[in-house]
Amino acid sequence: MAVLLLAEVNDGTLAMDATAKAVTAAAKLGDVTVLCAGATCAAAADEAATIDGVAKVLCAEDALYGHRLAEPVAQLVADLAADYDHVVAPATTDAKNILPRVAALLDVMIITDASGVVDADTFERPIYAGNAIQKVKSSDAKKVVSFRTSTFDAAGTGNSATVEKIGAAADPALSEWVEDKVAESDRPELTSAGIVVSGGRGVGSEEDFALIEKLADKLGAAVGASRAAVDSGFAPNDWQVGQTGKVVAPELYIAVGISGAIQHLAGMKDSKIIVAINKDEEAPIFQVADYGLVADLFAAVPELTEKL
Amino acid sequence: MKVLVPVKRVIDYNVKVRVKADGSGVDLANVKMSMNPFDEIAVEEAIRLKEAGKAEEVIAVSIGVKQAQETLRTALAMGADRAILVVAADDVHTDIEPLAVAKILAKVVEEEQPGLVLTGKQAIDNDMNATGQMLSALLGWSQAMYANNIDIEGDHAVVTREVDGGLQTIKVKMPTIISADLRLNEPRYASLPNIMKAKKKPLDEKTAEDYGVDVTPRLQIVETTEPEARQAGEIVPDVDTLVAKLKEKGAV
Ligand SMILES: Cc1cc2nc3c(=O)[nH]c(=O)nc-3n(C[C@H](O)[C@H](O)[C@H](O)COP(=O)(O)OP(=O)(O)OC[C@H]3O[C@@H](n4cnc5c(N)ncnc54)[C@H](O)[C@@H]3O)c2cc1C
Ligand SMILES: Nc1ncnc2c1ncn2[C@@H]1O[C@H](COP(=O)(O)O)[C@@H](O)[C@H]1O
Numbered sequence: 001m002a003v004l005l006l007a008e009v010n011d012g013t014l015a016m017d018a019t020a021k022a023v024t025a026a027a028k029l030g031d032v033t034v035l036c037a038g039a040t041c042a043a044a045a046d047e048a049a050t051i052d053g054v055a056k057v058l059c060a061e062d063a064l065y066g067h068r069l070a071e072p073v074a075q076l077v078a079d080l081a082a083d084y085d086h087v088v089a090p091a092t093t094d095a096k097n098i099l100p101r102v103a104a105l106l107d108v109m110i111i112t113d114a115s116g117v118v119d120a121d122t123f124e125r126p127i128y129a130g131n132a133i134q135k136v137k138s139s140d141a142k143k144v145v146s147f148r149t150s151t152f153d154a155a156g157t158g159n160s161a162t163v164e165k166i167g168a169a170a171d172p173a174l175s176e177w178v179e180d181k182v183a184e185s186d187r188p189e190l191t192s193a194g195i196v197v198s199g200g201r202g203v204g205s206e207e208d209f210a211l212i213e214k215l216a217d218k219l220g221a222a223v224g225a226s227r228a229a230v231d232s233g234f235a236p237n238d239w240q241v242g243q244t245g246k247v248v249a250p251e252l253y254i255a256v257g258i259s260g261a262i263q264h265l266a267g268m269k270d271s272k273i274i275v276a277i278n279k280d281e282e283a284p285i286f287q288v289a290d291y292g293l294v295a296d297l298f299a300a301v302p303e304l305t306e307k308l
Numbered sequence: 309m310k311v312l313v314p315v316k317r318v319i320d321y322n323v324k325v326r327v328k329a330d331g332s333g334v335d336l337a338n339v340k341m342s343m344n345p346f347d348e349i350a351v352e353e354a355i356r357l358k359e360a361g362k363a364e365e366v367i368a369v370s371i372g373v374k375q376a377q378e379t380l381r382t383a384l385a386m387g388a389d390r391a392i393l394v395v396a397a398d399d400v401h402t403d404i405e406p407l408a409v410a411k412i413l414a415k416v417v418e419e420e421q422p423g424l425v426l427t428g429k430q431a432i433d434n435d436m437n438a439t440g441q442m443l444s445a446l447l448g449w450s451q452a453m454y455a456n457n458i459d460i461e462g463d464h465a466v467v468t469r470e471v472d473g474g475l476q477t478i479k480v481k482m483p484t485i486i487s488a489d490l491r492l493n494e495p496r497y498a499s500l501p502n503i504m505k506a507k508k509k510p511l512d513e514k515t516a517e518d519y520g521v522d523v524t525p526r527l528q529i530v531e532t533t534e535p536e537a538r539q540a541g542e543i544v545p546d547v548d549t550l551v552a553k554l555k556e557k558g559a560v
Contacts, residue, residue, distance in 0.1 A: 010473065067476070067478075069478065070441065070444075070451050070453070071444075071450060071451065074445065092472050093454065093470070093471045093472045094471070094472070096437050096453075097441065097451075097453045097454070098441075099441075100406065100436075100437070100438035100439075100441035100442050100445075101441045101442065101444060101445040101451065102445075103407070103438070103442065103445075104407065104410060104441070104442035104443075104444075104445035104446050105445050107407075108407070108526065109405050109406070109407045109525075109526035109527050110406070110407075110436070110438050110442070111527065112435070112436050112437055112438055113435065113437075122530060125435075126435065126535070127334075127433065127434050127435050127532075128319070128325045128334055128432070128433055128435070129325075129432065129435070130535060131325035131327075131334075131534075131535070132325060132327045132333075132334050132532050132533065132534060132535070133532070133533050133534070133535050134333075134529060134531075134532045135529070135530040135531045135532075135533075136527040136528065136529055136530060137527065137528045137530050138526060138527055138528075139526055139527075139528065140526050172448075173481075174449065174450035174451075174480060174481050175450045175451075175452070175478050175479065175480040175481065176478065176479045176480075177476070177477075177478055177479075178466065178477040178478055178479050179476075179477045180473065180474065180475070180476050180477075181474050181475040181476075181477075182473040182474040182475075183474055191472075195559075195560075219560060227490060230490075230491070231490065231491060236474060237456065237470045237474070237475065237489075237491060238470070238471070238472060238473060238474045243432065243435065244346075244429065244430060244432075244489075244490065246472070251559060252554070252559045252560065262324075262325075263321070269538055272559075273554075273557060273559050274538075274541075275550065275554070281543070286540060286543070287538075287540045288538045288540065289540065289541055290541035290542075291541055291542060291543075291544050291550055291553055291554070292540075292541065292542070292543045292544065293543070293544050293546075293547065293550055294543060295546075295547075300547055303547045304547050304550065304551065307547060307548065307551045308551060308554075308560055
């Protein structure tokens with residue numbers, strides 16, 4: 001079987017972790033061809049070619065793909081799909097935006113956020129905020145699937161697959177990019193970090209979120225947040241962990257001032273070790289925590305930062 | 309401009325989900341159902357567009373079982389002008405797939421000619437996050453998913469989107485499909501007088517057959533299971549103990 005995998009490429013750079021995890025899932029289905037699309041993408045394509053399990057890399061370099069707008073990228077992928085049995089991608093916000101459009105262009109259903117590959121037609125995916133796992137078997141001729149990266153290990157590197165340049169598809173001319181507001185950070189990326197420290201409404205203010213950030217920096221961790229913390233303006237939207245935010249599964253997850261609503265648990269309950277710091281001993285977060293500390297975060301977090 | 313808002317009837321987000329023992333799905337008999345939270349945000353945004361003079365009419369549409377009428381009445385009570393119910397199933401456990409929903413919505417769009425379709429980002433039951441994108445493809449329209457701000461400016465809309473790296477602003481041609489993310493607005497509660505008024509607002513009833521759309525699922529549900537439960541660990545007395553435990557585990 002032949003698999004086309006849309007790589008995550010931003011500003012010419014390959015998101016290695018997300019792409020390599022999707023390759024692991026895709027390799028269970030057949031020969032993997034990786035598609036890199038971007039205004040510049042030669043470097044990304046060369047890097048994708050090093051991922052073990054990749055048979056070939058296609059590089060579509062065109063200004064049209066500079067900002068991963070859904071309409072042109074979906075058109076490109078749909079045009080290429082004729083030669084493949086599966087069209088897949090890591091379940092990033094870009095792929096979640098693009099792949100359902102591809103599926104509808106091909107008149108097939110999409111399987112989003114798959115957490116398991118049973119066979120070429122059958123996949124597992126979490127539903128109801130991860131409160132149930134559904135196994136679905138597709139009857140479509142082509143399968144369009146996004147993979148939840150937190151459940152797959154990244155494929156190794158050392159490969160040297162061939163890279164082929166391809167032309168752009170037609171421009172649907174429906175949308176234009178205006179601007180990106182992306183915070184620069186030296187911290188590890190949230191979805192691939194080994195340690196995540198997250199703050200919730202209990203942190204109380206944007207200023208006090210510095211407590212969470214200091215602890216994270218001491219540990220070389222990424223910073224996450226609950227929806228309530230984001231809604232209240234303590235933290236930016238891209239830090240949200242949960243059902244409708246990012247899904248993380250680090251070695252260590254430290255939840256501070258977070259009650260543990262199912263929508264939050266949906267994004268972190270597969271973490272290896274969970275630590276919860278909360279002043280309310282009844283907080284549901286303690287039911288999933290390996291280590292719980294019932295304490296006021298304003299005392300406990302600085303002390304923890306100092307003693308680590 | 310008309311605004312079409314697809315609203316889905318889903319399990320209330322506060323309800324504890326129970327997987328049926330026979331593995332056929334999640335138990336939805338006699339549980340509290342509500343409007344999908346993201347769709348409340350979409351309805352709110354549509355009403356605000358009307359209040360701002362950018363839209364003339366807000367039409368809510370729901371596809372599923374007959375009981376989705378209640379969901380539509382909620383949309384009407386919030387301020388939608390009229391509603392369309394498309395009956396496509398008779399068992400509350402039957403979920404209509406996003407592709408079929410999008411095909412029905414495409415027919416409704418053909419009939420109603422809205423300038424904007426405002427969906428929710430994701431239905432909190434199937435967690436698909438697909439319908440708006442699929443509808444957009446079927447219509448050949450532009451799409452702006454995961455909106456946290458919308459400015460309609462004549463023949464185009466400027467939309468700021470919540471993405472992995474932060475925020476992205478794009479400009480899309482009208483007509484368009486926009487999906488609402490959590491921070492787009494805070495939905496209003498329907499007041500009692502408006503709930504009463506909503507009972508008199510028009511609610512059309514159709515069926516999937518009326519639109520000639522086949523809703524046979526493409527994905528067969530093989531089984532539904534509960535995820536492995538996590539065991540609660542221990543409560544540590546102080547920070548020193550926590551640090552010692554984490555070091556012992558090699559976690560820090
Ligand atoms: C459609 C939908 C999608 C959602 N998606 C997400 C999602 O993706 N991610 C997400 O996180 N949520 C999501 N939610 C929201 C979720 O339901 C909860 O409302 C949210 O997770 C609560 O955030 P919190 O735990 O920070 O706040 P709260 O529930 O208010 O908890 C705050 C906690 O802080 C503790 N606390 C307060 N002060 C202190 C102190 N000084 N020291 C120690 N502890 C203290 C309190 O005891 C409390 O337990 C979603 C909801 C809906 C409806
Ligand atoms: N059965 C339905 N009836 C009405 N709207 C729906 C239905 N299913 C999905 N939608 C809309 O599509 C959005 C995304 O749903 P989904 O793709 O299922 O996650 C929802 O927030 C609704 O706005």
